[in-house]
Amino acid sequence: MVNDDAELVALVRAGSSDAYTELVRHNQQQVFSILHRYERDLHLVEDLAQETFTKAWRALASFDGRAPFQHWLSRIAVHVALDHVRRRKRLSGTVALPELGEDSVAWLRDELPPRELEARQAREILELAMQSLSAAEQLVITMLEIEGRSIKEICSLTGDSSVAVRVRAMRARSKLRKAIEKLEESENER
Amino acid sequence: MKDKKLNQIFAAARRETPPAVPAGFAERVQRSLATEAEPVVIGFIDQLNRNFTRYAVSAAAAIMLCAAVELSQTFRQDPSIDDDVEQICSDWMLR
Numbered sequence: 446m447v448n449d450d451a452e453l454v455a456l457v458r459a460g461s462s463d464a465y466t467e468l469v470r471h472n473q474q475q476v477f478s479i480l481h482r483y484e485r486d487l488h489l490v491e492d493l494a495q496e497t498f499t500k501a502w503r504a505l506a507s508f509d510g511r512a513p514f515q516h517w518l519s520r521i522a523v524h525v526a527l528d529h530v531r532r533r534k535r536l537s538g539t540v541a542l543p544e545l546g547e548d549s550v551a552w553l554r555d556e557l558p559p560r561e562l563e564a565r566q567a568r569e570i571l572e573l574a575m576q577s578l579s580a581a582e583q584l585v586i587t588m589l590e591i592e593g594r595s596i597k598e599i600c601s602l603t604g605d606s607s608v609a610v611r612v613r614a615m616r617a618r619s620k621l622r623k624a625i626e627k628l629e630e631s632e633n634e635r
Numbered sequence: 636m637k638d639k640k641l642n643q644i645f646a647a648a649r650r651e652t653p654p655a656v657p658a659g660f661a662e663r664v665q666r667s668l669a670t671e672a673e674p675v676v677i678g679f680i681d682q683l684n685r686n687f688t689r690y691a692v693s694a695a696a697a698i699m700l701c702a703a704v705e706l707s708q709t710f711r712q713d714p715s716i717d718d719d720v721e722q723i724c725s726d727w728m729l730r
Contacts (some may be wrong), residue, residue, distance in 0.1 A: 469661035478653035487654050494656075502671070533640060563669045567647035574644075590645040622641055 449460035457505060469498050470517060476522045482587050483526040485568060493529055497522045516601075519541040522586065523602045537576060545569055545628075553629050574624035577619050586608055586617035 450471060456464035472492065480493045500521050508517050545553070549566040575583050584603065588594045589610075594602070599610050683690075 462669070465668070466661045466665045473660055474653070474655045477656050481653050487657075490654065491657060491660065494660070495664055495667065499668065499671075511656060513678070553718055562647040562679050564649075564651035566648050567644045568651060569649055570644055591648045593649065618638075618641065622638065625640060 451510060454505065454508060454510070454514055461564075465502060468514070472518055473493060473498075475515060476518065477523045479519060479592075482591055483530055483583070485572070489529075494522075496527045500525065520602050523588075527584050527603075528581055530583050534580055547575065551583075552580050553625075570625070570628065571621075574621050577620045577624045581605075582613050582617040582620070586592055586621070587611040589614050 450468060453464045453468045457468065476494045476497050477490060480490050480497070482494060484490050487635070497518070501518055508514065545582070546566065546569055549561070549569045552562050552566060553570065555593075568598070575586075578586065581603075585599060588599045588602070589596070596607050596610050599605070600607050605613075
């Protein structure tokens with residue numbers, strides 16, 4: 446039983462399809478962890494994960510082994526997520542946005558103590574607020590503030606410069622603040 | 636104020652646990668890849684190996700074409716490439 450990703454990659458290159466299944470098993474949780482930040486529907490997350498591993502399979506010849514396989518795969522997952530957010534943004538005019546749940550509304554109206562905001566409610570609010578952000582801004586702010594990645598890591602995963610990442614993060618925060626203000630106002634008017 | 640609220644939202648979102656991977660996911664990926672070709676060829680030697688037949692046939696065709704041209708020139712008694720080379724050499728030596 447081979448446990449090392451580099452060895453598994455070598456076996457896949459030598460023609461072993463079972464080795465790729467093992468490679469998927471080794472890395473599937475990490476890929477799901479990245480993708481679920483950008484999509485709440487688990488079926489869609491699974492589709493995106495499958496797309497990630499299919500792209501990785503096709504591009505395996507370009508994997509030079511300088512960085513760990515996990516990092517290389519994360520880059521593919523991040524780009525799959527970016528494409529997905531872009532597609533969703535294009536469709537956002539035709540697809541109705543989800544409504545906020547009662548608890549999320551109560552939190553926005555300051556009817557709940559701040560500590561009681563749950564992860565699920567935060568996701569609901571963020572999903573609505575992020576509609577005002579570009580796909581690239583959504584990606585940067587998610588990686589920076591929710592996944593807790595450093596600027597250097599984000600640059601390495603997206604291929605953007607640190608200046609571009611910092612500017613996008615700043616713009617995203619500012620847009621999110623405004624979007625949350627708007628949400629609060631609209632919920633208070635109801 | 637709004638920054639504080641935004642930070643609270645981020646903090647709550649960070650606590651969200653990733654979903655469990657559905658059972659049999661790796662096998663499903665493998666099945667979908669079964670219809671695909673092997674991963675892209677790795678190096679120059681592999682590419683050479685894969686296309687060897689094509690290269691061999693192309694080379695044989697080129698050799699036969701050259702031989703045919705040379706033969707036809709011989710039958711028509713046109714000066715061949717060898718004659719031209721000979722001419723150039725003798726011209727150069729007489730200079």
